[in-house]
Amino acid sequence: MIDQSVEQVLSASGDFPRIGGVRGKNFRGILPTGETALFLLAAGNLEKRVQLQKLFGVEHLFGRKAVLWLEDLPQGEPAMSGRIILSKEFVDLCLTGQRPKPRFGINFPAQQLETLQDWEDLVLNEMTMQQVRDLETWLQYGDVLLQDWGLAKKIKPGFRVLFHGPPGTGKTLTASLLGKFTGRPVYRIDLSLVVSKYIGETEKNLAHLFNTAENKDWILFFDEADALFGKRTSVRDAHDKYANQEVSFLLQRTENYAGLVILATNFKSNIDDSFARRFQSHIYFPLPRYEERLRLWHSIIPEKVKPGTQVDLHHIASQYELTGAHITNIVQYACLQAISRGESTITETDLLEGIRNEYAKEGKVLK
Template identity: 55%
Template sequence: MNFATLYRSVKVNLHQRVLDFVHLLVQNRLRHYTGAATSDFLFDKASSQAILHTERFKAIFKNHIPTDEELIIILLALVPHLQPAFYSHLIQEFFPEGGDFPEFGGVKGLNHRGILPTGETALFVLAGSNLEKRLPIQTLLHHNAWLSQSGILQLEPVKAGEPTMSGRLLLDEEVVELFTLGKVLPPRFSNAFAAERLATEQEWSDLVLNDYTQQQIRDIQIWLQHNHTLLYSWGMHKKIKPGYRSLFYGPPGTGKTLTATLLGKHTQLEVFRIDLSQTVSKYIGETEKNLSRIFDKAQHKNWILFFDEADALFGKRTNVRDAHDRYANQEVSYLLQRIESYPGVVILASNMKSNIDDAMLRRFHSVVHFPKPNAAERLILWEKALPQQAKLADAVDLANIAQKYELTGSGIINVVQRVCLEFLTQNLTAITNDILEIAIRKEMEKEGKMV
């Protein structure tokens, strides 16, 4: 039956359309291969176009219009996510007695018991045994081809000596989610993805920074707004590298993380925090693997990557004394390479600028200082932090408290939380100086400061 007619006459959901299309496609190839059909007909053009122009596939491909061959390779990789025994049952139709069928390719997974398609599967389905047709299809799976460069599908690397096309067709997890669920789920923090998604209900008005720091943050906002025009409409991609790299440095609690989060919030970009002190592994080679997974996932999504505790990897590089020193320096070089090639915003955070290696500093577009707030800024922080319900006693002089105690923004929030809980617990009518002083003393002792 002509698929275009089927789509017009029967309301079939997209998942079933894909299964039916690939079933007919592979069936036609197997018929031709076994001699049951003399024609090399594979599919009706209208059938592939009907799938291509659905909303979910438009969302996957964005502005690119894939060829039929690219679309079919993606569909071949997608099918096991919909029907685990799909390929096993199809092959059994033609080879009921079983046996090896190496021409079809395919491998078993560690957990998946059905057949997982490989590059050889794509070559067989699209070109059969025709070498002249197989070679152009093979180029579609090259790492420089659109499928790989877009991040939609990769050909799994194989062991040395194995045919390249014996690698599995690996669809990006988000492509699978978008097709099967209709939406992309935020990645979860795990050993395989050591990055935490940052979000906030706060606004720029909640952030208290000095004028110079604000101007430097404005520079990043300008880049986010105009970088695409600068690089591609003005042709500057030939002269400057993609991406924007910034160092945020200053004491804990001065707004580095909140600033990065707000940059994402107001540009509708996801922000992910990578704690380098947790990502760096004592095992040689593991740090590169941990970081590679993050960059590979972020590469085509324009995420803002916020590397916290940057000193853990970007501290002053050591002289090479042993194998671990050599690999430590290699880890720095690897991350430098990935950061410089990343097309989005990368922010590194450190407590002190002097902790960061000089070679790294030269690669930043901006170095932004987040100093401790002065007395005037602390007063604003106090006023913003205290909720309206928590009334202050008449004797409380916030200006004097702001002048007297050198707390950071996060320190002030901690104090306010303590006094508000005390206010509620004791059913007070107002917060007194004594309550404030006790909470401030506890906070400063926690930070190791003299009161």
């Protein structure tokens, strides 16, 4: 349409500076710039031009919600000569009524976590479960607290929580369930695609991640967060200097993110103290006790599968200190052995062999 308008004015091919616009790399027509919008909507009306420029400002609703903006330009170029960028997500929302899911890759290094399990499948001690329920309460009523009750002037937006404890104790499942039962997508960050050995690249990757997540009400889950949120060190060389800058940058972005940020680590002591102080909640996921291990055994063994007459789950739960992840692997092994025999009964031997396999992974020997 812009090309046709230019052709009506120009008798020969060439540029039309007054209307602005640039040529795309693949698109062979004119891509509109801020100058294009001013020319078409205000022409020579200076007062109207000044008002229209506010549409592209960072304080305008379009800018705050990342709907419409002008591309960044080299220093010295007129600001309004930048291309008009309309959020692809906003376009898709207008056309289809749905927000498209971001595609996992280098530009969005996070994958959505989903689960078929329910709260009943999560076995935690009473204190940990109560803290998780408190977190669910914030997800449900945080907007009421900030907006309706007026605390937005007093506290920062969003919520930051640290999950810490041994592997296999339910940290990832808890994050998945929080999203499932509050209607929020949960994205687990792939740190291998975020952390870069090149100076400035890690911050760039993180900025793109948080910019994409902004205004979406997503839950961001940083598993094995030590790689990003580790303790800052004394500056001995340039590498230490930039590593500390990465931590400072990440601290700033997490504090400004309006949604829920979950850090998960096996060792709380590995997390930088600045993060620990600024997180509203620290939730410890300990190794399950006997009662919890027994509940895990009963909940993980499928209903169609029957333990053999010699299987004493009370004894197994008491004798072997295992996590939920361990027990899941053991039950999977035992069920496969039963299926290979053409049976629906798992034996004590199946379970003990599965336990032996799990112990062997950690360098332990089953006695």
